[in-house]
Amino acid sequence: MRAVEKSARTVEEAVALAVEELGVDRERVRVxxxxxxxxxxxxxxxxxxxxxxxxxxxxxxxxxxxxxxxxVDAMELGAEIATREEGDTVYISLEGKNLGVLIGRRGETLNALQYLVNVAVNRNCADRKRVVLDIEGYRKKREETLQRLALRLAEKARRRGRSVVLEPMNPQERRIIHMTLRGRNDIYTFSEGEEPFRKIVIAPKK
Structure with missing residues (x-):
């Protein structure tokens, strides 16, 4: 809940000032x-x-x-924010210049920001939703990169007849690798280790 206090010559004028600051319709507020x-x-x-x-x-x-x-405003970055909702998921995408600082190395900053937003918006909330944050289409590009990596390393494991161990990844990225290689009859995948160092192994089928 957001709330503001305003003073004016009349109650009606004070309410109008508050509604303008909140940026919502008059019908949505409690006075x-x-x-x-x-x-x-x-x-x-x-x-x-x-x-x-x-x-x-x-x-x-x-x-x-x-x-x-x-x-975004605190970091003095210019960005356009677009949203859409699908079921219990809220998708938020940012477009603008110099937003790489919010993505970080391999999306680490982006993932951290997404985690913090999810914790904050779902605290004491009965209608919990998952928030997916994306910046300049990074997640789609990263998914495509991981899919290519999975196919290349799967071929390496098959050709050499030995397991290939990938670097540690977060659960979302590991899922992309697993899904990309699911159903193949020449290799299989599994995860090993503990978070945050859990990693995927691509192994040839005997």
């Missing part, structure tokens, strides 16, 4: 009047401003976008 306000003598002397607290219950998508926007 608590803290002070009714009063006109002074002759409407000028001794008047008291009206004060209100206006709150709005944000959706998971709205909270996630606000958090991402706060990070």
């Amino acid at each position: 608590e009047v803290l002070e009714e306000g009063a006109r002074g003598f002759l409407g000028i002397i001794g008047g008291r401003a009206a004060r209100v607290r206006v709150s709005v219950e944000e959706s998971v998508c709205e909270k996630a976008v606000r958090l991402v926007r706060d990070v």
Whole structure:
């Protein structure tokens, strides 16, 4: 929930200021009047401003976008943010210049930011959703890179007749490798080790 307090000459004016700052429709907000306000003598002397607290219950998508926007603005990066929802998943994509700093080495910064956003937006939330964050199409490019890597190393394992061990990967990237090579009759894959050093092994079938 987001809330702001505003003061103005009348309750209606204070509410209007709060709604404008929150950036939502008037119908979505809850208004608590803290002070009714009063006109002074002759409407000028001794008047008291009206004060209100206006709150709005944000959706998971709205909270996630606000958090991402706060990070982008704090780093003084220009970015366009687009969203879409499919079932219990919220997809947020960023496009702009100089956003590589938010991706990091092999997506480590991007994955860390995505994790933090998921924790923040789902805290004390009954309607939990998974947030997938992408920047300049990085995840699709990374998926294609991993698919090519999987096919190349599978051929290496088959040709040499020995297992090939990949570098440690996060669960999402390991899944891409497994899915790419699933169903083959010449090699098989499995994971070994403990997080965050868990890795995939591509082994030839005997």
